[in-house]
Every structure is written in structure tokens, then in C-alpha cells.
Amino acid sequence: MPQYKAIIFDRDGTLNATSRGKGGYVLKADEMTLLPFVKESLQKLKSQGLGLYIFTQQRCIGKGLLTEEGLKDIHNKLNQLLGEEAAIDAFYHCPHLVDEGCACSKPKPGMLFDILRDFDLKKEEVLVVGDSLRDFYAAENAGMDFAFVPNDLGKHTDQEYAATGAPYFQNLHDLVAKVF
């Protein structure tokens, strides 16, 4: 395995549960719930000196269901739940609707490239982790390594995951134990 310096996580369904919010969206800070093993796994990664970033699609902002301020509150809550030793270093989000023609909407690689630029990382130094095919394709479009953890809503089948050829882990604990 390459020597990674950073991990870029999808947020919903990868680090936190999606099923409690409206339409799968987390719209309030008190709807933020960590998935099992997330806190301990991020602690371990951070203790090894890895940068921890999030790239998240938040179309609920474009739809008018959430404000930018509201999203900040939700991310503050996420870091509060994680604690200092597992905190996310920076959050990147795409608020746009599908037809707005932005460069950041997954599976476009815009957010991933922004993180590389802002933190002076090379694409080989980063592992992207997510639960959705669009996360995988964003990483592929950026030329970055990718690993799956399963979707908490059961959105994809095992066959769909397998067809990508990307490694698949039962949960974040399993991934960290085997890759780091």
C-alpha cells in the first residue's frame, strides 16, 4: 500500500448516518450521528499524522432546505462528536443543483482537486473513502485511490461495488486495520 498522507472522506453514510434526516439529508446539528467505529478509527489515523478531510454533496442547500450557516453548525457538531483527537481538518461541500454546471458536483473531481491544492498534497498521497458509486467515480476522475465502506441505506448492491474493482471494507475499523 502507498504511503498516504491524507484521507478524504465522503460524509453521509460514510462517517455519519443518513437515515434520520429528511430525504437522507442531515438538516440540523442534532440529527448528526456517528456511525460505529468512526471515532476510534479517525483517532488512530490522526495519531499517525494523517490529514482528515471531508468532501460532501449537500444539494439540500441548492434546494433551499439548508443554509450555509446551518451546514457550518452541522460540521461543528460533527467535530464536537469526534473530539479533538479525531477532528476533521477541513470540510469541502458542493451546494449546487444538478443542472447548475459546477465543477464540484460528484462524480466531478472538483472538491478533491481543491483539497490537493489547499493542502499541498499530491494525488498519490491521498486515499478517498466513500459509500457511493459517485464517490468512487469522483476519485477515479481525479486519479486517486479509493476504498468503499457500505452504505447505511443499502443504496448499492454487492455486485455494483464489486464491478468497480475498488477495495471494499465492512466498516471503517476494518479499513484502518488492513490499510494503515
Ligand SMILES: [Mg+2]
Ligand atoms: Mg455517502
